[in-house]
Amino acid sequence: MSSFDFYFARSGNSLRAAIALELAEVPVRRHLLDLSTAEHNNDWFKKITPAGHVPVLHIHQKDGRDLVLTQSGAIMDHVLGERRPELWPENTLDRANCTAMVHNAISDIAVQNTLARYLAHEPNAANLVLERMWTSLYAAFGPLQNAPYLCGDTPTIADFAHFPVVYMRAPHLRSIPRAAHVIKWLDRMAQTDPVATAIEYAGVQIKG
Structure with missing residues (x-):
């Protein structure tokens, strides 16, 4: 079974992705980044996503092929398309x-x-x-x-x-x-x- 890490900030795009995760009831580990201190530019986060943008959904798959999904729209489409197709x-x-x-x-x-x-x-x-x-x-x-x-x-x-x-x-x-x-x-x-x-x-x- 896949596991999920969600990297986000207090922002509109992050809220959009967070709503999708809550609607889909995806069990995620949450990681709040403080944009005011440029935490998203830290090296550890750039290793996850070189652009350093939030939100990010890091999907750890059993076969080892992890997926780092950026863009709130893509996160919405992925998790809701799988788990809440009635929303279309x-x-x-x-x-x-x-x-x-x-x-x-x-x-x-x-x-x-x-x-x-x-x-x-x-x-x-x-x-x-x-x-x-x-x-x-x-x-x-x-x-x-x-x-x-x-x-x-x-x-x-x-x-x-x-x-x-x-x-x-x-x-x-x-x-x-x-x-x-x-x-x-x-x-x-x-x-x-x-x-x-x-x-x-x-x-x-x-x-x-």
């Missing part, structure tokens, strides 16, 4: 739409969110990126006007992929009337046991 719609077109939402969460919205954080010392640039992020986020969450979740009546992988950025930006969103439907969705998602557990060890929020 069965209909081909619905599945394609759901997959597009996942890519939007990870490659568009999450990237813009991270850029805005790194550009905090350049207010004009940060605000430009944030405006693009909010536009993308409100567009992505349009389906919530007609359904409780992004792809219909039940949560799918798209909801879990989008959760980290919305959770991180929740203090701001709670002050915006037009975001009421997003906050309602956020609170509903946060009450599920796997998400609540992942928040405890990998969640982070930006005040204001």
Whole structure:
């Protein structure tokens, strides 16, 4: 039987992977890295993943062929694809739409969110990126006007992929009337046991 080591930080990408692991009920050994002290640049961690990025899921297999899986989307796809296939719609077109939402969460919205954080010392640039992020986020969450979740009546992988950025930006969103439907969705998602557990060890929020 395989064993798992999960290397993560208090970050949106790490929270996304942590949620997937909790949903899949994967028994992992957790290793929290402190990004503020550049712990991810330590030699011991670079031996596991030369890029020094989190999250990382190190899968130790019985046959000795270990797999070091990086990227929160890949971790989600692997562990949930194996253990929670019902989180994808069965209909081909619905599945394609759901997959597009996942890519939007990870490659568009999450990237813009991270850029805005790194550009905090350049207010004009940060605000430009944030405006693009909010536009993308409100567009992505349009389906919530007609359904409780992004792809219909039940949560799918798209909801879990989008959760980290919305959770991180929740203090701001709670002050915006037009975001009421997003906050309602956020609170509903946060009450599920796997998400609540992942928040405890990998969640982070930006005040204001």
